[in-house]
């Protein structure tokens with residue numbers, strides 16, 4: 215097989231060779247990913263990376279790359295990298311006319327909600343999310359009718375229509391703070407936190423506010439068990455185990471640290487542990503490794519099949535063909551923006567949230583809708 219990449223322009227195959235010029239241009243990027251990408255893979259990726267970066271400049275576009283993108287996307291073509299809300303806020307501040315969302319559909323919607331005047335493209339419109347699809351706007355209206363006077367806090371991993379029905383959004387980094395602020399503002403000791411049941415249960419153990427939850431799950435994080443952690447401890451006695459709060463509480467309890475995507479990355483860069491296990495999506499560890507080369511990262515991890523629908527090839531095609539544009543009814547977008555903005559307007563937490571369930575209350579009732 216020749217070195218280089220194969221992509222499609224107007225349905226016809228186009229080959230991009232791995233030339234000395236491409237090699238020189240992409241050398242700094244190769245340096246970042248070579249712990250996780252083989253030389254053979256790089257010779258296939260590099261020509262397309264060079265072409266995508268050229269197209270971005272020509273079209274005034276930026277690429278928002280989520281932490282769960284593969285390293286050649288995250289480090290190769292991402293202009294802004296991070297979690298979904300951080301990406302959308304970076305995009306808001308940029309002069310770019312076009313945003314390409316290297317992430318799943320609800321993330322592209324959040325970018326469109328926060329950047330209504332920019333053209334937002336998603337390389338694969340079928341890149342969904344089990345959490346986002348677990349609840350609809352009609353479900354939220356039903357919940358509000360059942361619990362009048364109780365604030366509705368919605369995780370950002372939801373569609374724009376769901377956000378539009380809710381009072382305030384939250385992320386895994388600020389969920390405890392948002393729940394407490396909402397309960398105080400509404401003058402109640404209860405709060406609805408949807409749609410992630412495990413995030414809601416983990417938050418409930420950090421606060422005196424009574425949590426009402428929805429039975430949505432992230433299909434990546436729900437599969438981890440406490441038994442997985444016990445086996446990892448036995449196999450790697452010195453490793454520090456980090457887990458995402460979308461995991462079940464038994465996993466969080468067994469881990470050394472639990473926190474949002476940002477908090478996990480910050481933990482590794484601050485403490486520089488020799489060995490780490492990240493109980494989350496596979497690409498997260500690959501991408502953190504580039505900035506922490508002295509730490510060795512051990513599996514297991516689970517792949518998100520939705521995130522993995524995004525590739526260099528369909529990012530290239532999105533830029534060439536201006537597809538697939540994300541549109542949102544302006545009325546829905548305005549209401550969703552209000553819910554996101556309400557969260558943004560809260561004072562920032564002193565540090566990224568930590569779910570310290572060892573010190574938390576041990577018996578907390580969560581009402582499941």
Ligand code: SF4
Nearest residue numbers: 343344432433434518
């Ligand atoms: S990792 Fe989980 S929450 Fe994130 S997009 Fe995949 S299914 Fe959704």
